[in-house]
Amino acid sequence: MGIHDGHREKVRQRFLNGGLESFADHEALELLLFYAIPRRNTNETAHLLMERYGSLSAVLSAPVEDLQNVPGVGEHAAVLLKLVPQLCRKARLADAGQDVVLNSSEKAGNYLLECFAGEQNEVIYQLCLDRKGKLLACKRLTEGGVSSADLNIRQLVSNALLIGASAVILSHNHPSGIALPSSDDYVTTERARQALATIGVELADHIIVADGDFVSLSDSGYFSR
Template sequence: MGIHDGHREKMRQRFLKGGLDSFADHEALELLLYYAIPRRDTNPIAHALMERYGSLSAVLTAPVEDLQKVEGIGESAAILLKLAPQLYRKAKLSDAEQETVLSSVERVGAYLLERFAGEKNEVVYQLCLDRKGRLLACKKLGEGGIASADLDVRRLVENAILTGASAVILSHNHPSGVALPSQDDYAATDRAKTALNVVGVALTDHIIVADGDFVSMADSGYLTD
């Protein structure tokens, strides 16, 4: 038995009996890192991560490349740290989409705030809805840098047709700005509306998300005709 095996087993049993509620943030990281770093004391590594990033959420959203700058964190450990929260988020979104009815701007906004959580770059999403507002699919249309993402109009139309959508809501984020549409956003909205009209699908909104807030272009008076 290695020098750290006894401590590791106590930590595992503590988690199995009571979950993570009684764990300090660095202890939760220490436990997670057991499964990527089998033969090293992960306690000082966990402390180093917390010191570098300042919070547990910042550790779990840090880039893989930057995580590897912390002594003791190799590629496998960095990927595990990145994977854990994204796996939970994916499962949560998947469950939500099973019976998600986006029948109001508030519901759409709440859904999109969850969808865009943690995004560092600008991303474009397409929500495909049936006649009752039930979410049929959420499709990523594109991802750009920190300032821009192109709108793929052909994929937009294909997604609407393949999902049998009656309506589409576009959304993208402004990672480094405010949730207000730009002239490029208005132009992209017009292109999308025209293309969807050809196949008989309505573009009912284009929502911009930024810094925990969102703006509905439909609510602002656009897309009303």
């Protein structure tokens, strides 16, 4: 038995008996890291992660490359830390996607808030809908840097065709924390609308998400111009 095995078993049993309710954030990280760092003191590593990022949510949304700058965090641990929140989000979206009807900007915006939760870079999503607004597919189109992501028009159109969408909602986030559309956002919206129109698919909205809020270009009157 290794020097840390007895401590690890106590922590595991504590979790199995009572869940994470009584765990401090660094203790929860310590437990998770057991499964990527087999023979080191993960308590120390967990403290270093919390000191670097300031909160548990910030640790779990940090880039893999940056996580590896923390002493004791190798590639396996960094990937595990990145995987856990994304896996949970994927499960929530899968549950939410069962017979979801996004026939209003409020419903679509609230759905997209979950999609963008924890994102640090700008990401573009495409929601494909049928004629009644039922969600057929949610596609992650691209990811850019902290401030920009380029829309792949060909992929946007291809997705709509393959899925048989009648309408599409385009969405991206502003990592800066301001959801107001930029001039580039309007240009992108028009490019997407014209491209989808060539295959008979409506661009129903372009929703911009930032800091737990969203702005709908449809609600702002842009699509009625």
